[in-house]
Amino acid sequence: MSTPVNAVPEVHSVAPAQALATRPFFWSVRRELWEHRLTYVGPLVAAVVFLFGYMINLIMTRHRMHGGWVSDSAKHYEGLAAPYEFAAALIMGTAFIVGIFYSLDALYGERRDRSILFWKSMPVSDVTAVLAKVTVPLAILPLLSFAITLVTQILMLLLSSVILLGSGVSPAMLWHHSSFLQFSVMLLYHIVTVHGLWYAPMYGWLLFVSAWAPRAPFIWAFLPPFVICGVEKLAFDSTHFLNMLARRLMGPESPATEHAKNAMDAMTSLGPLQFFVLPGLWIGLAIAAAFLIAAVRLRRSRGPV
Numbered sequence: 512m513s514t515p516v517n518a519v520p521e522v523h524s525v526a527p528a529q530a531l532a533t534r535p536f537f538w539s540v541r542r543e544l545w546e547h548r549l550t551y552v553g554p555l556v557a558a559v560v561f562l563f564g565y566m567i568n569l570i571m572t573r574h575r576m577h578g579g580w581v582s583d584s585a586k587h588y589e590g591l592a593a594p595y596e597f598a599a600a601l602i603m604g605t606a607f608i609v610g611i612f613y614s615l616d617a618l619y620g621e622r623r624d625r626s627i628l629f630w631k632s633m634p635v636s637d638v639t640a641v642l643a644k645v646t647v648p649l650a651i652l653p654l655l656s657f658a659i660t661l662v663t664q665i666l667m668l669l670l671s672s673v674i675l676l677g678s679g680v681s682p683a684m685l686w687h688h689s690s691f692l693q694f695s696v697m698l699l700y701h702i703v704t705v706h707g708l709w710y711a712p713m714y715g716w717l718l719f720v721s722a723w724a725p726r727a728p729f730i731w732a733f734l735p736p737f738v739i740c741g742v743e744k745l746a747f748d749s750t751h752f753l754n755m756l757a758r759r760l761m762g763p764e765s766p767a768t769e770h771a772k773n774a775m776d777a778m779t780s781l782g783p784l785q786f787f788v789l790p791g792l793w794i795g796l797a798i799a800a801a802f803l804i805a806a807v808r809l810r811r812s813r814g815p816v
Contacts, residue, residue, distance in 0.1 A: 536642065536643055539643030540643045551655055553606065554655060554659045558598075561663065562667070565598075595667065595694065598660065598663050603706065609652065610647070611648075619722070622815050627810075637811045640810065641803055645714060648714045653702040653707050654702070660698060664694075708795075708796065709763060712802070715799035715802030717732055723806075723813070725816065740752055758791070
C-alpha cells in the first residue's frame with residue numbers, strides 16, 4: 512500500500528509592489544550622485560578648508576597666550592566655541608551654491624551631451640527622473656551638509672581639546688559651552704524647514720529653466736527676475752518683487768528674529784507649528800509643484816540641444 516506523497520509547494524520570492532515601484536526612483540537618485548560628484552565633493556572641500564584654517568588659528572592662539580589660559584579661561588572658551596556657527600554657515604552655504612548649479616545643469620546637461628536619448632530608452636518615466644533630480648538639492652544636499660557639519664564640529668572640539676590639554680587646562684568646560692547636542696537639533700530643524708521646504712520654489716524654477724533653456728541656462732534663470740525688478744521700479748517705484756525674493760532667500764521671519772542672540776537662534780525662531788501655518792510656505796510649495804510639472808512636460812517633449 513503506497514502512501515501519498517505530499518507535494519511541497521514552491522515558494523516564489525516576489526518583491527513587493529511598492530519596492531518595485533520605488534526601485535527606479537532610488538536608482539535614478541544614485542545615478543545623479545554618480546554623475547554629479549560635486550554635490551558631495553563641494554561641501555567636503557569647504558569643511559576641509561575650514562578645518563585647516565581653524566587649526567592654524569588654534570596654533571596661533573596658543574602661541575599668543577603663552578600659558579595665560581587659566582587666568583581668563585571663560586573668555587578663551589567663548590573664543591574657541593565661536594567658530595562653530597560659522598562652520599555650519601560655510602558648509603550649508605556651499606551646499607546651497609552647489610544645489611543652484613546642479614539644478615541648472617540637471618536637465619540641460621543631458622540635452623547638451625545627448626545622453627537624454629539613452630535615458631529615455633530606459634524604463635524610467637519622466638516624472639521619476641525629475642523627482643529624482645529635485646530630491647538632490649531638496650533632501651540629499653541638505654542632509655549631507657548636516658552630516659558633514661556634525662563631523663566638522665566634532666573634529667573642531669577634538670582639536671580644541673588637544674590645544675587645551677597641551678596648555679594644562681581641562682577641556683571639560685569647552686564641551687559644556689559648545690552645547691553640541693542642542694546645536695545639532697537646531698541645525699537639523701533649520702535644514703529640514705528652510706533648505707528642504709522654504710527653498711523648494713527656487714529649485715523648482717531652476718529645474719524648469721534647465722529643462723527649457725535652449726542655451727545658457729544661468730542667464731535665463733537670473734535675467735527674468737532682474738528684468739521684473741527693474742520694470743517694477745521704473746513703472747511703479749516699488750520693490751515688492753525684490754523684497755519677496757529677499758524674504759525667500761533669507762528664510763521666514765518672525766517677531767522673535769529681531770531678539771535672537773545669534774544666527775542659529777534667528778534661523779530657528781519659528782517653531783514647527785508657526786512654520787507650517789505660514790501662507791508663504793504653502794504658496795511656495797504650490798509654485799514649486801507647478802514648475803516641476805512643467806519640467807516633466809518639457810523633458811518629455813524636448814530633444815537634445
